[in-house]
Amino acid sequence: MTSELIYKYLSNEASEQEVEQLFEWIEASEENKKQFIILKKTWALTALSGTISREVPVVALQPKNKIRTYFKYAAILVVLFGLGKLAFYFNERTTVSKEIVLELGDGRLEFFTEKNLNTLVNDKGELVARKFPDQIVYFGKVQDKDVLYNTLKIPYGKTFKLKLSDGTLVSLNSGTTLRYPEQFGINGKRNVYLTGEAFFEVAKDKQHPFIVHSDQTEIEVLGTRFNVSAYPEDKTVSSVLVEGSIKMSEKENPLNTVLLKPSQMAIWQNQSKKITTKNVETSFYEAWTQGELAFNNTPFSTITKIIERTYDVEIINENAVLAKQNFTGSIKISESSVENILDLLKRDTPFNYSIEQKTITITPIFHN
Amino acid sequence: MNQNNSFELNLFKSFKEGDETAYTFFYDKYFRRIQSFSVQFIYDQDEAENLAQEALLHLWQNKENVESLNGIQAFLFTYAKSKCLNLIRHNKVKNKFKNDLLNHKERELDIEVLNSLQFDTLELTELERIILESISELPPKTREVFIKKRFENKKNAEIAEEMEVTLKAVEAHMTKALKILKTKLSDYLFLIFILIYNN
Numbered sequence: 001m002t003s004e005l006i007y008k009y010l011s012n013e014a015s016e017q018e019v020e021q022l023f024e025w026i027e028a029s030e031e032n033k034k035q036f037i038i039l040k041k042t043w044a045l046t047a048l049s050g051t052i053s054r055e056v057p058v059v060a061l062q063p064k065n066k067i068r069t070y071f072k073y074a075a076i077l078v079v080l081f082g083l084g085k086l087a088f089y090f091n092e093r094t095t096v097s098k099e100i101v102l103e104l105g106d107g108r109l110e111f112f113t114e115k116n117l118n119t120l121v122n123d124k125g126e127l128v129a130r131k132f133p134d135q136i137v138y139f140g141k142v143q144d145k146d147v148l149y150n151t152l153k154i155p156y157g158k159t160f161k162l163k164l165s166d167g168t169l170v171s172l173n174s175g176t177t178l179r180y181p182e183q184f185g186i187n188g189k190r191n192v193y194l195t196g197e198a199f200f201e202v203a204k205d206k207q208h209p210f211i212v213h214s215d216q217t218e219i220e221v222l223g224t225r226f227n228v229s230a231y232p233e234d235k236t237v238s239s240v241l242v243e244g245s246i247k248m249s250e251k252e253n254p255l256n257t258v259l260l261k262p263s264q265m266a267i268w269q270n271q272s273k274k275i276t277t278k279n280v281e282t283s284f285y286e287a288w289t290q291g292e293l294a295f296n297n298t299p300f301s302t303i304t305k306i307i308e309r310t311y312d313v314e315i316i317n318e319n320a321v322l323a324k325q326n327f328t329g330s331i332k333i334s335e336s337s338v339e340n341i342l343d344l345l346k347r348d349t350p351f352n353y354s355i356e357q358k359t360i361t362i363t364p365i366f367h368n
Numbered sequence: 369m370n371q372n373n374s375f376e377l378n379l380f381k382s383f384k385e386g387d388e389t390a391y392t393f394f395y396d397k398y399f400r401r402i403q404s405f406s407v408q409f410i411y412d413q414d415e416a417e418n419l420a421q422e423a424l425l426h427l428w429q430n431k432e433n434v435e436s437l438n439g440i441q442a443f444l445f446t447y448a449k450s451k452c453l454n455l456i457r458h459n460k461v462k463n464k465f466k467n468d469l470l471n472h473k474e475r476e477l478d479i480e481v482l483n484s485l486q487f488d489t490l491e492l493t494e495l496e497r498i499i500l501e502s503i504s505e506l507p508p509k510t511r512e513v514f515i516k517k518r519f520e521n522k523k524n525a526e527i528a529e530e531m532e533v534t535l536k537a538v539e540a541h542m543t544k545a546l547k548i549l550k551t552k553l554s555d556y557l558f559l560i561f562i563l564i565y566n567n
Contacts, residue, residue: 006547009407011517011542012411013524016465016466016467016470019465019470019474020467022469023470023473024476026477028472033477036477037480037481040408040478040481041481041484041485042478043408044405044408044409044481044485045405045485241497364481
């Protein structure tokens, strides 16, 4: 009843009598007044969105931007060398089909949706974190040694950012699971457990080394920026150091260890249990945290995996020539939609593709 | 995050250097928004239009003081807010109701609403995103009715005529839009809470 009245008033359709009625309600309590002020504020601020397009839903590319996007991809194509082509299918609907799941230390499950902004409270009722649609920020002082671990699962097609209670910033890539303490303990090391890919910006704290555990390796750091990729389907764990210093060791055999310098990459081989290092261009490994896919002479098989995770699709490549190629270039994830990319790529090098639901099949061109 | 970001960033640089074309872009982008905001407080389309023009002129004259792209809207809204407050305080806002006490009460309340607004750039950007998303999720016809009503401040009868539908249909669309947005509204209300009360 009242909310109908408020909306009527705000849209300037209420009669004087109705406005009087509304003001009676507003004056009835401080609580009512507060509520009204917030509503009016929101209403006035929604005048912000006057520029949105009337005919075209936001998920589709707006005609105005189409040309620009098009040139952007044209430019990217110049960068791509080889006869390469890649295909991805960005289906907006799939982004709601899977949700980010946070498993709390006591077993409670929290689901992240756009409609689910919230705060996280511990068992004592104290606020420990704020949740945003694509981010959680933990705060509060480090508590005693009863460290509670949460598990955060990011599905394919999503990425997420996490600020841990020590101030460490973690960007989580699609298809990643991270176990981390809600609040770090006063003593000891800062342990987190990773499956998948994450970029860490570790808050400096020499007294409490930060350790990223994966299945068979651990990476110890003091305060630094680095990427870790430890997807279970890959046969390797790799880490790229941007800044600072980190140490990668085998869990079973801590003597098997390497110390990385900035711009170096350490690669652990599951099979041989060896850790090798090489020099790399770090920006390629950081790009995904900025919403970009970057490839540097990357094999097509790796690229399809990345696309599958990023867009939550399945790619079947039946084009043998394509499978053997390497690619270099970068693509903004937010600006890519399947149609214009595929059409452009087809212009560059003819090929066939078909999209069915979330499956993309790439085939060679058939001559008839 | 924003599709137009690098595009606008370049325009912002040109704007800072005094490029009028770049300024025109921002003028077109924000004019209606400032007008629509102001009309919620001064209840007069023409006055609100004047105010928006003033705000944008003020922006051009003070371009040295705007430090970032997001700063543009914060600047404009802050200007509109203080202008609206001035107009209300100096009794320049026309009486809407026959009941004078009601007019007075409405003004007092509007002053409170305006004072509670902080045009923090983060708040504006985040709100804009959420609102755009919510509105874009409305069914097409409903969205059209809602936009005409909310952002072009048209009366139901005008909308019915423009869209060649019955008055009843317009009302039905509006009810539907509000119902959908109401559920969404509760979310950004929370967001406003944390953004405004947190500082």
